[in-house]
Every structure is written in C-alpha cells, then in structure tokens.
Amino acid sequence: MQTGQQNSATSHVGNDEYADGPRLLADIGGTNARFALEPGPNRIEAIKTLPAADYQEFTDAVLAYLQQAGHPPVRHAVVAIANPVQGDQIKMTNHDWAFSIEAARQLLGFDTLLLVNDFTALSMAVPQLKPSDLLQVGGGQAAVGSPIGLVGAGTGLGVGGLVYGGGRWLPLASEGGHVSFSPANPREAAILAYGWRTYEHLSAERLVSGPGLELIHQALLDIEGLPAEELKAEQIVERGLQQGDLHCKETVDIFCSMLGTVAANLAVTLGALGGIYIGGGVVLHLGDYFERSPFRARFENKGRMTALTKKIPTFVITADYPAFIGVSAILGEKLRDKRDA
Incomplete structure (x- = not known):
C-alpha cells in the first residue's frame, strides 16, 4: 500500500510553529462549507459544516464559523475549494460565490489566506492516510x-x-x-x-x-x-x-x-x-x-x-474529513518555505 511511504514534511512539524495561534482549515464544495481549527500538529478540532447556500459571500461563511468557534486568534488560513484556483479571482463553478482572495484576506484580517483546488488538497492527504x-x-x-x-x-x-x-x-x-x-x-x-x-x-x-x-x-x-x-x-x-x-x-x-x-x-x-x-x-x-x-x-x-x-x-x-489533512500539509509547507526564505 502506498500510504506511509516518503511521508510529507508535516511529520517534522513542532508545536512552536503554532505559537502564533490556531490555523483555520476549510473545505468548500458546491453544497457545504466545512471548517476546522488546527491548534497544533495533527490536531484538527472544532469541525463544523455550514450550508453554503445560507451565506451570500464566502467571507460571510468564514465569519459565521469563527463566531461560533468563539473568535479564535487566527492568523493563517487555508481553503480547499471545488473550483480552479488560478490567480486572485475565484468564481465557483458549482455555487454562486465569487471573490478576490486578497480582498477576502484583508476583510478577515488574516496574515495568510491560501486557496487550493479541493483535489489538490485531497491529493496531499493521501501519503498521510492510514x-x-x-x-x-x-x-x-x-x-x-x-x-x-x-x-x-x-x-x-x-x-x-x-x-x-x-x-x-x-x-x-x-x-x-x-x-x-x-x-x-x-x-x-x-x-x-x-x-x-x-x-x-x-x-x-x-x-x-x-x-x-x-x-x-x-x-x-x-x-x-x-x-x-x-x-x-x-x-x-x-x-x-x-x-x-x-x-x-x-x-x-x-x-x-x-x-x-x-x-x-x-x-x-x-x-x-x-x-x-x-x-x-x-x-x-x-x-x-x-x-x-x-x-x-x-x-x-x-x-x-x-x-x-x-x-x-x-x-x-x-477517512473523516481527509481534505483537512491535505490543506494542513499544504499550509504548513508554505509557512515553512516563507520562514526559511
């Protein structure tokens, strides 16, 4: 079986990398928007699913989740989305959300807002699956x-x-x-x-x-x-x-x-x-x-x-919520590359 071989860099992540607060993980599909917090390596908590149709904008759903989660001090966020991600502008194929990634980052007050295709996220989860x-x-x-x-x-x-x-x-x-x-x-x-x-x-x-x-x-x-x-x-x-x-x-x-x-x-x-x-x-x-x-x-x-x-x-x-495993790995690598640059 392929899993467990040549494990991704997330196995080397330490708790000190989460000293600036929990990371926000999201998995956005045409029907549901799923959110979670990652306060430390391999710890995915406060998972909640919101119906995408209940929110006019992508940022409305994010803010609703953060409110329900007690306003955690999130600085870094990563979103898997069922859509192509090419440049700053997102217009969903299977839903009516359309937004600028940078404008959303500023509105939400994050240092990092990374968007990736949902199957890119799922792909990155595979090497870590048991x-x-x-x-x-x-x-x-x-x-x-x-x-x-x-x-x-x-x-x-x-x-x-x-x-x-x-x-x-x-x-x-x-x-x-x-x-x-x-x-x-x-x-x-x-x-x-x-x-x-x-x-x-x-x-x-x-x-x-x-x-x-x-x-x-x-x-x-x-x-x-x-x-x-x-x-x-x-x-x-x-x-x-x-x-x-x-x-x-x-x-x-x-x-x-x-x-x-x-x-x-x-x-x-x-x-x-x-x-x-x-x-x-x-x-x-x-x-x-x-x-x-x-x-x-x-x-x-x-x-x-x-x-x-x-x-x-x-x-x-x-596995339950495998996209969260993948987006965690992607965000972790990006933040480490940024730190080591």
Whole structure:
C-alpha cells in the first residue's frame, strides 16, 4: 500500500510553529462549507459544516464559523475549494460565490489566506492516510514512489494526482472532471445522445457525480419511452439498492461503470502505478455495494492496457474529513518555505 511511504514534511512539524495561534482549515464544495481549527500538529478540532447556500459571500461563511468557534486568534488560513484556483479571482463553478482572495484576506484580517483546488488538497492527504482510512476494491498492489491518481464524485467530479520528486510529494492541479464523457457500450452511447439534447459538451462530470445520477436515471426512462420522474440522487440510491427499483438499480450500476472508465483513463494517462484513490460523497453513500458494483470490472477492462490496469490498486478513502489533512500539509509547507526564505 502506498500510504506511509516518503511521508510529507508535516511529520517534522513542532508545536512552536503554532505559537502564533490556531490555523483555520476549510473545505468548500458546491453544497457545504466545512471548517476546522488546527491548534497544533495533527490536531484538527472544532469541525463544523455550514450550508453554503445560507451565506451570500464566502467571507460571510468564514465569519459565521469563527463566531461560533468563539473568535479564535487566527492568523493563517487555508481553503480547499471545488473550483480552479488560478490567480486572485475565484468564481465557483458549482455555487454562486465569487471573490478576490486578497480582498477576502484583508476583510478577515488574516496574515495568510491560501486557496487550493479541493483535489489538490485531497491529493496531499493521501501519503498521510492510514490503512484504516482506506478500503481496497479489487486486486493490485501499489508500486512505491510511482504516480498516484485521485477521482471523486460529489456535487461535481474531482480529479487529481501526485508525483514524487525532490524528497516530497507534488500535487498535480487538474480539472479532469471536465474531459469529454466517453461511453463504453451502446447503452452509455444512448445516454450520451440524451445528454446532448441539453449540453453541447457533455463532460464526465455531467454523469459521474450526484447530479449525474439524476441525469442517467432521466435518460434511461426516456430511452425506454417511460414517463419522466424527477428523483434526487439519494432517492435513486435508496430505491435502487434498498427497494428493488430496476431502473434505479441500473442507474447506480451504470454510474459505477462510468466511474470505472474515468478512473482507468486517469490511471493510464498518469501511469498511476501507485494506485487510484476514490473520494467524494457519492461512493461513500453507496456503502459496501460499491465493492460488488461493476466499478472494478470496468476499471480492469482496458483493451490492450488491461494487463496494466489489473495491476493497479483502487482504494476508497473512508477517512473523516481527509481534505483537512491535505490543506494542513499544504499550509504548513508554505509557512515553512516563507520562514526559511
């Protein structure tokens, strides 16, 4: 297993580095904004989840959390966000928050406000995860020091990677969820054709996500000439896995197969012999069914590259709040680099 090898620099962090107060950690998605305080190394406390829709601005959510946490003397903060981070301006893809990082830092009164892509953060968590934080699905064994890939389906589809060099793990920024969806059989091609009625470009994210479950289900009903039925992702999973609804069950299976395609494409693109790690809330919501789903069979079915993908292990990340582990490592490295400059 890859974890525990060539551990990140956070293992050398001392309490003296936190003498200027607790650090604020955040994980912002299209639906929820999660916050925590880190008063010392490997101590993540005061975790709270706020509905993003309840706050007009990003800074409103931060201030609300800090008020609830008792106004801790935060000077340094790091935020994982489900969005590209390129320059100072942030405009969220799956939510309506738009802001300047520097203006937000000044308003909040922080010395440091660092924003990173959420899958960059999740990537940086992987080397620190324990075996108990992971569930391996299928066979394969990680090659030490080889590239690692990450995928995760939630409100959107996150994609990331890690390569090892210069004595540390380096995250690969990616918006791989927006690659074009690639069907693997006629049923999926029909779903693609259905999606094209609405979207000129049908990305992998449109189908391999929580909203994607809903779109797949709508497509299946339409393909079979059945009346439309508006179901939420949670209802589809419950009806498919608990109530024996055949169309909902097929929706879940197709979703898992499509995720297998995305994961395998990432594996062969990166040469991810270090493994593929799966995050996001949708797979966790599927519970132990995911192990029995078509995911791994599709992952291994890669034509001339099947022998390669069979060797690559796939892990579901089961740790609570893994993004916090990643952003802590990223902020720690930035502050140490700044101090040592």
